[in-house]
Each structure stands twice: as C-alpha cells, then as structure tokens.
Amino acid sequence: MFTRPFINNSMFICFVLYATNEELSSTQTGRHKCSETVFSPSSSFFQEGGVTETLRTLPDLPAALRFLLLTFGPRAMVERKMSPVLKWALVLFALASVILNIALIVVHSGRTPRCSAQRVRPLLAKHDERSVVFADLSQEEYLQVQTYMLQQKGLEISTKQTTKPSENFLFLVDLFLPKKVDVLAFLDGKGPAPERQATVVVFHGSTGFIKEYVVGPLPNPTHHRDVTQEKYHMELPITKRLVTVGEYALMFEFFEREVFSKLKKVMQESFGVGPNRKLNAFEQMPRGVRSGDRQTWVSFFRDMSGMYIHPVGFEVLLNHQSLNASRWTVERLLYNGLYFDSVEELNQAYEEGRVDKIVYKESPDYGSLKPKPGLQQQVGPQQFSAEGKRFSVRNNHVVYLDWSFAFGLSALTGMRAFDVRFRGERIIYELSVQEAMSVYGSVTPGMIVTKFLDSSIGIGRFAHELVRGVDCPYDATYVDSVRYIDTPKPVRFRNSICVFEHNMGQPLRRHFADFFHHSYGGMANSALVFRTITAIGNYDYMWDFIFYQSGSVEAKVHATGYISSSYMVRGSLKHGHQVAENVLGNIHTHFINFKVDLDVSGVKNVFQTKDMEFVNVSLPWIPDHFAMIPQLVEKQLKTEQEAALRYDTKTPRYLHIASNATNSWGHQRSYRLQVFSFAGDHLPESQPEERSMSWARYKVAITKHKDQEQTSSSLYSQNDMWAPAVDFSRYIEDNENIENEDLVAWVTTGFLHIPHSEDIPNTVTVGNGGGVLLRPHNYFNQDPSIHSVDAVYLDPGAEESCENNRMACFAQETCGPVLEPFTYQGFDGVMKFGEWS
Numbered sequence: 013m014f015t016r017p018f019i020n021n022s023m024f025i026c027f028v029l030y031a032t033n034e035e036l037s038s039t040q041t042g043r044h045k046c047s048e049t050v051f052s053p054s055s056s057f058f059q060e061g062g063v064t065e066t067l068r069t070l071p072d073l074p075a076a077l078r079f080l081l082l083t084f085g086p087r088a089m090v091e092r093k094m095s096p097v098l099k100w101a102l103v104l105f106a107l108a109s110v111i112l113n114i115a116l117i118v119v120h121s122g123r124t125p126r127c128s129a130q131r132v133r134p135l136l137a138k139h140d141e142r143s144v145v146f147a148d149l150s151q152e153e154y155l156q157v158q159t160y161m162l163q164q165k166g167l168e169i170s171t172k173q174t175t176k177p178s179e180n181f182l183f184l185v186d187l188f189l190p191k192k193v194d195v196l197a198f199l200d201g202k203g204p205a206p207e208r209q210a211t212v213v214v215f216h217g218s219t220g221f222i223k224e225y226v227v228g229p230l231p232n233p234t235h236h237r238d239v240t241q242e243k244y245h246m247e248l249p250i251t252k253r254l255v256t257v258g259e260y261a262l263m264f265e266f267f268e269r270e271v272f273s274k275l276k277k278v279m280q281e282s283f284g285v286g287p288n289r290k291l292n293a294f295e296q297m298p299r300g301v302r303s304g305d306r307q308t309w310v311s312f313f314r315d316m317s318g319m320y321i322h323p324v325g326f327e328v329l330l331n332h333q334s335l336n337a338s339r340w341t342v343e344r345l346l347y348n349g350l351y352f353d354s355v356e357e358l359n360q361a362y363e364e365g366r367v368d369k370i371v372y373k374e375s376p377d378y379g380s381l382k383p384k385p386g387l388q389q390q391v392g393p394q395q396f397s398a399e400g401k402r403f404s405v406r407n408n409h410v411v412y413l414d415w416s417f418a419f420g421l422s423a424l425t426g427m428r429a430f431d432v433r434f435r436g437e438r439i440i441y442e443l444s445v446q447e448a449m450s451v452y453g454s455v456t457p458g459m460i461v462t463k464f465l466d467s468s469i470g471i472g473r474f475a476h477e478l479v480r481g482v483d484c485p486y487d488a489t490y491v492d493s494v495r496y497i498d499t500p501k502p503v504r505f506r507n508s509i510c511v512f513e514h515n516m517g518q519p520l521r522r523h524f525a526d527f528f529h530h531s532y533g534g535m536a537n538s539a540l541v542f543r544t545i546t547a548i549g550n551y552d553y554m555w556d557f558i559f560y561q562s563g564s565v566e567a568k569v570h571a572t573g574y575i576s577s578s579y580m581v582r583g584s585l586k587h588g589h590q591v592a593e594n595v596l597g598n599i600h601t602h603f604i605n606f607k608v609d610l611d612v613s614g615v616k617n618v619f620q621t622k623d624m625e626f627v628n629v630s631l632p633w634i635p636d637h638f639a640m641i642p643q644l645v646e647k648q649l650k651t652e653q654e655a656a657l658r659y660d661t662k663t664p665r666y667l668h669i670a671s672n673a674t675n676s677w678g679h680q681r682s683y684r685l686q687v688f689s690f691a692g693d694h695l696p697e698s699q700p701e702e703r704s705m706s707w708a709r710y711k712v713a714i715t716k717h718k719d720q721e722q723t724s725s726s727l728y729s730q731n732d733m734w735a736p737a738v739d740f741s742r743y744i745e746d747n748e749n750i751e752n753e754d755l756v757a758w759v760t761t762g763f764l765h766i767p768h769s770e771d772i773p774n775t776v777t778v779g780n781g782g783g784v785l786l787r788p789h790n791y792f793n794q795d796p797s798i799h800s801v802d803a804v805y806l807d808p809g810a811e812e813s814c815e816n817n818r819m820a821c822f823a824q825e826t827c828g829p830v831l832e833p834f835t836y837q838g839f840d841g842v843m844k845f846g847e848w849s
C-alpha cells in the first residue's frame with residue numbers, strides 16, 4: 013500500500029512528491045495541488061543577490077540542492093531593505109529548509125512510499141460471527157481435546173513422537189464438521205449453534221486398530237464416541253495407518269544399522285558416503301501389492317539441495333509390517349539396476365566384481381534454487397491499493413465487495429471455503445480440495461508402482477508460511493493456521509494463508525463503440541484471491557479460490573517444486589526423459605479432486621446439461637434449401653449414475669447446478685461448472701489400487717448430499733489402496749435420485765506430466781495446472797459487475813473527465829510512485845463515414 017501523503021499547503025510535502033516523481037521543476041506545482049507559498053520563486057519576498065554565482069560554481073553541491081538554491085536562493089537571500097540580522101536569519105532559514113528537504117527527498121526516495129492503510133470507502137458486505145461454526149480448532153481447543161483424551165485411562169494414549177508402533181498414539185485432532193442441516197438452520201437464524209466437536213484419530217498399536225473418535229463439546233469436552241464403523245463401514249487395521257514421524261525415526265535407525273553400516277565400502281566408493289556425507293531417503297507408495305502389506309521401497313538420493321533430482325541408483329525394500337521394529341527386515345536391494353536378496357549378497361557380488369560398479373563423483377549443483385552469482389537482483393512490478401484494501405478478514409470470515417465466505421484449512425484435505433455468498437445470497441455451501449493423486453511410471457522399483465494420494469499424508473498439513481512478494485503479493489493479508497497432526501502439541505503456521513485483491517491485468521469487460529454512438533465502457537478485472545501453498549514432499553501445490561466481480565468463483569491448482577526422478581538404467585527412457593546425468597524424470601499424472609457443494613437459490617437443485625447440435629433446417633424463404641443450424645440441447649439428468657460423467661465419454665459442454673427458481677426471462681437460475689483439465693485416464697479399473705482413486709473416473713460426478721459422504725478420499729487410502737476406507741464409486745452405486753435434491757459436484761482436474769529438461773531445477777506453475785470455474789448462468793438478470801465501483805465510461809469530448817472514470821484522476825490523486833497523466837486519444841481513430849477533416 014502506498015500512502016497518500018497529500019498534505020497541501022506544505023512546501024516540504026510538495027518537494028518530496030516532486031522528488032519521488034522525478035519532477036523537481038517548480039512548474040508542476042499546480043498539478044499536485046500544492047498551493048503557492050510565500051517561498052515561491054515569483055514571490056517578491058525574495059530578490060536577486062550576490063550568492064548566485066557562488067552557488068553556480070560550487071563544485072560538490074548536489075544537483076538538486078544547487079537547483080533549489082538557484083531557484084529560491086539568490087532572490088530570496090538578499091533583501092535590499094532588510095537589516096543584516098534579519099537578512100542572514102532568512103538566509104539561514106532558507107538553507108535549513110533546503111537541507112531538510114534534501115534529507116526528506118533522500119529518506120522518501122529510498123523506501124516504498126507509505127500510504128495510509130485506511131479503507132477509503134466502507135465495506136459492502138458484513139462480517140458474520142456465525143462463520144466460526146466452520147473455523148478450525150484454536151490452539152486452546154486442540155489442547156482441551158488432547159487433555160481430555162489423555163485423561164481417558166482406558167485408552168492409554170501417548171502424544172510423544174517417540175511412541176512405538178505397538179503403543180497408542182494420538183495422531184490427529186481436527187474440526188468435526190457439524191451436519192449441514194444444523195449449520196444452515198443456525199446460519200439462517202432458525203436454530204441453535206451446533207455443538208462444537210473435534211475428530212480425533214488414534215493409532216491403537218496395542219490392539220492393532222485405528223480408531224476415529226468424535227470428542228465434544230468444546231471448550232470443555234465431556235464425551236467421546238468411536239465413529240469408525242459409522243464413517244467407514246469397516247474396521248481399520250493398524251496397517252492402514254500412515255508412517256508417523258516416530259516410525260520414520262525407527263526406519264532411519266534401521267537403515268543406518270542394517271544397511272549402511274554393513275555396506276560401508278559399497279556406499280563409500282559408489283556414493284561417497286562417510287562420516288560427513290550421508291544419503292537422503294525418499295519412499296515410494298503404496299507399500300506393497302496387497303491389503304495388509306507394509307513393505308516400502310526406499311530410494312536414496314544425494315544430500316544436496318533439490319535431492320529429488322539427485323538419485324544415486326540404490327534402493328531398498330524394507331518390510332516394516334511388524335509393530336515391533338526389531339523384527340523389520342530388508343527384503344530386497346537394488347544397486348545400479350541389479351536386484352539382491354540381502355545386504356550380504358550385494359556385498360559379495362560387489363567384492364567379486366559381479367556388478368557394474370557406480371564410481372562416486374561430485375555432482376553439479378543443478379538442483380539449487382539459489383540465484384546465480386553475479387546477478388544484479390531486481391524487484392518486479394508491484395501492485396498497491398490506492399484507496400486501502402477493499403476486503404476484510406475477521407476470524408475465519410472474509411468480506412470483499414459483494415462477496416462473503418468462511419474458510420478453513422483441514423490438515424488432511426487442505427483449503428476450504430463455506431457459506432459463500434454474493435450480496436448476502438448463499439451460492440456455495442462448501443468448496444474444498446479433496447485429493448491430489450499421482451501415478452508414476454518407471455522400470456526401477458521405487459517408482460514402478462508408485463501412486464501418491466496426498467490427503468493420506470496431509471495436504472493442509474504442509475501449508476507453510478508464504479513468502480511476501482513471491483508466494484503472494486507483498487501487501488496481501490496473511491493469516492496463521494494451527495494444526496494438530498503427528499505432533500505432541502498443536503503447531504501454529506504463521507502466514508500460511510494469504511488473501512489479496514488482484515488486478516488481473518485485463519479488463520473484466522469493455523467495449524469501444526466504433527460504429528455509431530461513440531463511447532468506451534470498461535472495467536478492470538480485479539478479483540479476490542484466497543491462497544495456500546502446500547509442499548508435500550517434492551511437489552508444491554498452489555491452491556487458489558478466486559472471487560470475481562461477475563459473480564464467478566474459481567478453484568484452481570498449480571503444481572511446482574521438484575519432479576520425482578530415478579537413476580537411469582536400461583529401459584528407463586520408456587518412462588520419461590533424461591533430465592541430468594544418470595537422471596530420469598519419470599512420467600506421471602497429476603489428478604486433483606474438488607468438492608463443490610453449490611446451493612443455487614436454496615438447497616433443492618437439479619443437474620442440467622446444455623450443448624449444441626446441428627440440425628438440418630429448410631430455409632423459410634427458400635424452402636427447398638437446407639442448412640445445418642446450431643440448436644440448443646438441454647437435458648436434466650435424473651440419477652447419480654446418469655450424472656457420473658466418465659473421463660472417456662463425450663460430455664456436454666455446459667454443466668449446471670440449477671434451481672427451479674427463474675430469472676426475469678423465465679430461465680432457471682443456475683451456476684455452470686466449467687472444468688479446465690487435461691487429466692485423461694487415471695488407472696485402468698482392472699487394477700485393485702484403482703478403488704482408492706475411483707473419483708478420478710469422472711470429470712464431474714453429481715451426488716445427493718450426505719453428511720456421511722464428506723470426502724472423496726481418506727487418510728487411510730494410501731497405505732491400503734486395495735481396501736480403501738473410502739471408495740468414491742460407492743457414493744453413486746446406490747444411484748439415488750438427484751432431481752430437486754441437495755446436490756454436490758465432485759470435480760476432477762489435472763494433467764499428464766512428461767518431465768523435460770526445463771523441469772530442472774523446478775517445475776514451473778505456467779501451464780501446469782487445472783481448475784473449475786463456477787459461473788452464474790441465468791442466475792442474475794444481468795452481469796452483476798455492472799454495479800461495480802470499478803466501471804469506467806468515456807464519451808467523445810470528455811475523455812479526460814473524472815466523472816465516470818476514476819482513472820482520469822488517478823495520477824493526481826494516488827500516492828503511486830511514477831505515473832503518467834491520464835490521456836486518451838482513441839476516438840481520433842474511429843471510422844469516419846463522412847469526409848476526413
């Protein structure tokens with residue numbers, strides 16, 4: 013934000029503004045509304061004096077000072093009829109003024125101009141305290157739940173990170189979302205606040221099962237209830253749990269003890285491993301080939317910046333199924349493309365020269381993101397709000413122009429928005445990230461069967477602090493989040509969410525009227541962006557919800573970070589491209605699933621499709637002549653299975669959640685789902701793992717809302733892909749009626765990633781993304797942005813009037829650093845039907 017230090021009648025302020033605008037000429041006075049002062053050069057107060065020549069010839073006087081002294085000094089310093097004392101007092105005063113001005117110029121030109129952060133106009137929408145019904149648990153609430161659980165003697169829970177797999181570990185505490193019907197009653201003033209409760213996940217190593225509890229009410233919990241069966245319709249064996257930090261520690265100890273210390277020579281000669289150099293591990297998933305397996309291929313990488321693209325050609329299959337780490341075993345090893353059954357077998361083959369030895373050499377630091385030496389760092393263009401921020405964040409509630417919404421950040425599924433309203437009318441009940449999935453290809457075991465399901469690791473879990481000016485605009489509003497996942501206590505993540513209004517650098521709409529009625533009408537596309545970035549292992553996903561003034565909401569994802577790679581062996585190039593010496597960038601997919609619970613003019617909605625087909629029509633004025641004419645085709649789909657739109661089928665181009673309420677023209681009010689995706693096929697359904705990602709079968713699937721069908725994936729899907737706790741396809745198996753019901757759209761987006769040399773060092777966000785746009789379609793009677801305060805209109809003859817065009821005043825009013833005056837000559841070039849003058 014730049015300030016508006018526009019204090020008229022102040023010589024100092026005017027000088028400062030001139031200096032920052034590189035306009036030290038006093039002829040600019042009028043433009044900046046600085047009033048003429050007694051110190052003006054034309055004032056008779058100052059008169060010619062003998063110091064002019066001295067000033068001109070002073071060798072080391074700064075140019076600006078010389079200019080000012082020459083302009084104001086000589087005539088001012090010598091007053092013919094003044095006493096010498098007054099004369100010299102004035103001279104000293106003038107000099108002091110000039111020096112002070114110079115100092116201010118230097119100070120102000122050396123830093124970003126500071127503007128008042130005060131909002132010039134009041135907010136259009138109001139904050140709603142009831143949004144806390146969707147708020148993530150606070151630090152205190154996490155602790156209240158933790159304390160309550162620890163007091164349950166029968167459960168014998170530990171919160172220590174060193175908890176052994178055979179013990180009971182309090183893994184997760186998260187908000188338990190209340191039932192939608194209760195929330196709506198509360199939000200609409202027809203019911204009490206729903207009880208605030210938490211979901212708690214405990215890994216009961218002692219009994220061999222995972223349990224989910226609902227604990228409440230907060231802030232003073234008195235009860236807990238095992239909801240595992242109710243939620244998943246199955247027991248959750250402990251092998252479904254993800255690997256905790258405690259288990260990772262045991263794994264690293266195991267590798268040190270059972271692998272590296274027994275392969276010292278191989279490790280030293282091949283990979284330079286020694287007292288000061290280690291290898292880093294990166295594990296692949298799923299952990300086995302059938303339900304109950306817990307065998308993980310761990311690939312090793314150089315301990316360098318961007319380790320993911322420095323594979324060394326050494327992989328180990330660890331069997332860690334036992335809850336007793338002393339029973340873990342090395343099942344297989346891979347060294348330079350050859351498999352070995354044991355560490356001893358590898359050692360022996362190496363000694364006997366039966367392997368193609370990898371000889372260690374230093375690797376260039378191509379994975380580093382550090383700026384190259386000798387580069388002169390620069391700052392790119394920055395945006396600022398000339399009239400203060402037009403949005404506000406209070407608790408977990410955002411208001412922006414006509415928009416308002418509540419938000420949360422689930423440790424598992426990530427970012428979500430609730431109760432999204434435009435001018436007070438609810439449009440979306442829930443918009444949330446559900447899953448990020450990748451399927452890899454390789455000839456080496458680390459990636460040959462790898463299928464990542466990130467919500468099983470925690471998408472929101474890795475929402476770290478955002479970097480000002482890079483991850484979000486410098487002056488964005490940053491919000492902390494607090495999570496409790498695999499830690500002994502809740503952790504606050506500072507500035508892990510950012511909210512900002514962004515000028516998209518394009519008009520939202522505009523028209524230049526050339527034919528007749530010359531005019532220009534336009535409006536900048538300024539939208540509110542709500543963002544988190546989650547770095548899950550090698551990849552960073554940038555999640556955006558964007559709120560446009562035209563009534564649209566967009567959910568977007570972009571991938572960046574490091575690709576996963578493997579050491580090149582024979583046949584590798586079938587599965588990707590070489591991107592560095594001995595490094596294969598492995599082919600993989602990025603599939604993302606969003607939940608879109610639209611409530612269009614109430615909860616009772618229908619799902620409609622619209623498209624166009626060519627119809628052969630006889631022309632009315634030439635009946636024997638036929639022409640193919642596009643015709644509107646509309647359908648209303650009746651059941652969940654009909655509305656499960658598979659990726660491999662032709663899908664109507666327009667998909668709508670519609671209401672039976674109509675607009676002024678009698679058309680059903682609706683929101684259109686416009687999906688941007690290059691996803692394609694996810695995994696053949698013949699594969700048993702496919703059930704854990706069956707949501708990816710569909711570009712869009714519509715289901716009847718059920719509180720029990722909260723997510724399309726689960727925390728337990730990754731480590732038991734063969735018997736997943738949530739199989740999305742079951743949501744539509746019952747084929748329920750979807751006409752005049754509360755509907756939820758599950759949207760899949762994504763892209764195929766064939767890594768190429770430009771993925772080194774990082775995959776860029778450009779082109780690597782997807783999303784869904786929710787657009788009003790006959791919802792309003794006209795584009796609501798027509799009421800926007802950003803609209804601009806120009807008439808011939810009044811091009812530079814500020815009346816309907818704030819841009820015409822912008823250069824004079826704003827505190828922006830260097831702005832050209834607004835000019836417009838576009839009407840000069842319009843088509844002229846008469847004589848050219």
Ligand SMILES: [Cu+2]
Nearest residue numbers: 571600602765
């Ligand atoms: Cu990728």
